[in-house]
Amino acid sequence: MLLLNGVERTHRASDGGFLLSVPELSVAAGERVVVLGPSGSGKSTLLDLLAFLAAPDRAETFRFSPAGEDHDIKALWRKGDRAALTRLRAAHMGYVLQTGGLLPYLTVRENLLLARRLLGLEVPGPADRLAEAVGVGELLHRMPAQLSIGQRQRVAVIRALAHIPRLILADEPTAALDTGLGERVIDTLVAVTGAIGAALILVTHDEELAGRAQGRIVRCRALRDAETPGSVVAA
Numbered sequence: 001m002l003l004l005n006g007v008e009r010t011h012r013a014s015d016g017g018f019l020l021s022v023p024e025l026s027v028a029a030g031e032r033v034v035v036l037g038p039s040g041s042g043k044s045t046l047l048d049l050l051a052f053l054a055a056p057d058r059a060e061t062f063r064f065s066p067a068g069e070d071h072d073i074k075a076l077w078r079k080g081d082r083a084a085l086t087r088l089r090a091a092h093m094g095y096v097l098q099t100g101g102l103l104p105y106l107t108v109r110e111n112l113l114l115a116r117r118l119l120g121l122e123v124p125g126p127a128d129r130l131a132e133a134v135g136v137g138e139l140l141h142r143m144p145a146q147l148s149i150g151q152r153q154r155v156a157v158i159r160a161l162a163h164i165p166r167l168i169l170a171d172e173p174t175a176a177l178d179t180g181l182g183e184r185v186i187d188t189l190v191a192v193t194g195a196i197g198a199a200l201i202l203v204t205h206d207e208e209l210a211g212r213a214q215g216r217i218v219r220c221r222a223l224r225d226a227e228t229p230g231s232v233v234a235a
């Protein structure tokens, strides 16, 4: 589904820079991968690369193959074809943020349906069923402000999946939650991702939550170069 070889991204700042190096990373269809690393090790930078939100500075291979298709992401970046990258992301990826990101002026149900409407898919699709399955079915007609933080995060998980993408990217989805609620969100993420057969890439700094997700662990490790601090991503 995802194949990266020799991919790098550099952040430049007035007080220095940061280099993220991905020598080799592959994610199979339906696979669960947990990206672990301390703060500042490049986890968000990696997710931005994988979601085609940030361009690599260097890439030997960067391919994305959802649902029987095969796309050369390196070539699309080289051509500057952001429209194609955006289309691929919208059709095949779901993104779960640290704090919900639900639109405050839409009901929970309308938030869930939005991704499908934007893609021209029929509604409601499986959104209601998924919401029932994770215990937020009775909250569908509320506004996001009327939900607890934990409920909002579970709705955010369902929203990311409502268009049945092939790949879910989750960036510290439990950062705003205490341990019990965090575990519940991870369980929801694992269950619904498994139910639709999507691959999951979960980013966290929390070893315990990483263990709970029971995925293949990929680590962001510090690069020992005083000139260009950075990290290398390795299994």
Ligand SMILES: Nc1ncnc2c1ncn2[C@@H]1O[C@H](COP(=O)(O)OP(=O)(O)OP(=O)(O)O)[C@@H](O)[C@H]1O
Residues within 6 Å of the ligand: 011, 012, 013, 018, 037, 038, 039, 040, 041, 042, 043, 044, 045, 046, 205
């Ligand atoms: N736009 C940017 N410009 C310059 N440097 C940046 C930029 N974005 C991130 N960095 C630097 O790149 C490094 C990696 O940041 P990144 O956000 O990817 O780490 P992270 O592991 O996700 O951290 P956290 O767990 O704290 O969110 C950090 O040193 C950060 O200061």
